[in-house]
Amino acid sequence: MHLTLEFGGGLELLLEKSTKVHKVDVQPRDGEDKATMKGLLSWVKSNLVKERPEMFIKDDSVRPGVLVLINDCDWELCGGLDAELEDKDVVVFISTLHGG
Amino acid sequence: QICRECFYIVFEDEIHQTIVDNNLFKAGERVAIGASGGKDSTVLAYVLSELNKRHKYGLDLFLLSIDEGITGYRDDSLETVKRNELQYGLPLKIVSYKDLYDWTMDDIVKAIGLKNNCTFCGVFRRQALDRGAALLKVDKIVTGHNADDIAETVLLNILRGDIARLSRCTFITTGEDGPIPRCKPFKYTYEKEIVMYAYFKKLDYFSTECIYSPNAYRGFAREFIKDLERMRPRAILDIITSGENFRISTTTRMPEQGTCERCGYISSQKLCKACVLLDGLNRGLPKLGIGRTAKVGAGADGSGEQQGKRAERRNRSSLQGKHGNLDF
Numbered sequence: 188m189h190l191t192l193e194f195g196g197g198l199e200l201l202l203e204k205s206t207k208v209h210k211v212d213v214q215p216r217d218g219e220d221k222a223t224m225k226g227l228l229s230w231v232k233s234n235l236v237k238e239r240p241e242m243f244i245k246d247d248s249v250r251p252g253v254l255v256l257i258n259d260c261d262w263e264l265c266g267g268l269d270a271e272l273e274d275k276d277v278v279v280f281i282s283t284l285h286g287g
Numbered sequence: 288q289i290c291r292e293c294f295y296i297v298f299e300d301e302i303h304q305t306i307v308d309n310n311l312f313k314a315g316e317r318v319a320i321g322a323s324g325g326k327d328s329t330v331l332a333y334v335l336s337e338l339n340k341r342h343k344y345g346l347d348l349f350l351l352s353i354d355e356g357i358t359g360y361r362d363d364s365l366e367t368v369k370r371n372e373l374q375y376g377l378p379l380k381i382v383s384y385k386d387l388y389d390w391t392m393d394d395i396v397k398a399i400g401l402k403n404n405c406t407f408c409g410v411f412r413r414q415a416l417d418r419g420a421a422l423l424k425v426d427k428i429v430t431g432h433n434a435d436d437i438a439e440t441v442l443l444n445i446l447r448g449d450i451a452r453l454s455r456c457t458f459i460t461t462g463e464d465g466p467i468p469r470c471k472p473f474k475y476t477y478e479k480e481i482v483m484y485a486y487f488k489k490l491d492y493f494s495t496e497c498i499y500s501p502n503a504y505r506g507f508a509r510e511f512i513k514d515l516e517r518m519r520p521r522a523i524l525d526i527i528t529s530g531e532n533f534r535i536s537t538t539t540r541m542p543e544q545g546t547c548e549r550c551g552y553i554s555s556q557k558l559c560k561a562c563v564l565l566d567g568l569n570r571g572l573p574k575l576g577i578g579r580t581a582k583v584g585a586g587a588d589g590s591g592e593q594q595g596k597r598a599e600r601r602n603r604s605s606l607q608g609k610h611g612n613l614d615f
Binding site: 283 | 288291323325326327328364431432433436478479481482483486487494495496497500509510513514516517
């Protein structure tokens with residue numbers, strides 16, 4: 188499944204070369220027929236985050252203070268961790284944890 | 288649930304209501320927007336500018352930026368403010384710690400180490416904003432403090448037993464009896480909304496943590512608030528409501544407001560905190576003004592007060608170094 192992932196608010200610094208936009212190909216985890224946000228998070232943690240993973244993930248979810256948008260919609264309105272992803276979806280992670 | 292366009296309308300309208308309900312401005316006022324290039328101040332500049340036109344507040348708006356001299360952080364964010372000046376058409380004034388105090392934050396951290404950095408920076412910045420505002424001859428300062436910030440501050444003051452600050456920290460306007468009042472139009476606006484607004488409107492802002500902040504005590508309050516928000520988002524506004532409704536026991540000793548003997552700035556002690564800290568730096572005594580002897584307010588035990596007075600007498604003897612270009 189092809190997804191576009193965007194990282195903002197300083198999160199891009201945790202990734203290789205600090206790139207903000209990543210086009211990725213993600214498969215559903217074994218035993219599941221659909222990819223969920225939960226699966227995507229652990230995929231991102233294992234494959235994209237190169238340093239300080241605690242700035243991005245806490246326990247099973249994103250660190251509190253990180254906003255998540257799925258196709259420009261707040262993920263809390265789309266099912267949160269259980270939201271199902273489809274091909275060509277755009278997922279945006281924005282950190283709010285910095286000075287204003 | 289609301290769509291993007293409705294979100295813009297609701298966001299802007301709620302802020303307009305806050306401004307109107309709390310009489311934050313009067314027509315014809317010159318207003319300086321404390322601008323750091325970060326998310327809150329950028330959105331503040333954008334929205335205030337917009338509302339000023341739309342609802343005809345009649346305000347003369349300026350951008351006021353403080354350069355603390357933090358390499359790799361402030362120099363980058365100032366570039367953002369310079370862009371904001373062009374993008375929003377608001378005149379910009381930059382005031383630096385170097386000019387005012389002859390010490391940059393980088394110099395200060397080298398002298399004092401990585402603890403209590405925010406104490407110095409916060410105290411100096413507060414004065415720097417007032418001095419910059421005086422130079423611009425403005426009537427009022429606005430800052431982008433949001434609901435999350437204020438809730439954090441309430442908690443911080445509880446954790447530290449700082450009753451004096453606890454009694455004031457939820458006021459939407461402060462310093463009305465001082466040289467230049469300042470207000471916080473985002474008092475009831477969630478940090479999350481501000482970031483969403485900036486993202487969808489594609490507003491240009493700088494987003495990196497200050498390199499000295501990881502050791503700040505506020506970080507604990509922030510973590511806690513963020514966890515609370517996840518469980519029950521309303522908690523942030525509710526903490527503010529609690530803070531607004533605190534009443535201080537009549538038997539609590541509260542500091543009296545006066546002016547600094549050296550520079551005339553507002554102060555509850557003989558010397559304002561900035562003069563004390565600066566004196567410490569210039570005399571190679573980085574702990575001056577930090578710690579128990581400087582504590583004021585409820586519960587200050589007798590011995591603490593006496594120590595404080597002794598320290599003051601020592602401080603007053605000979606102030607060295609620059610103490611600012613403007614006397615109040």
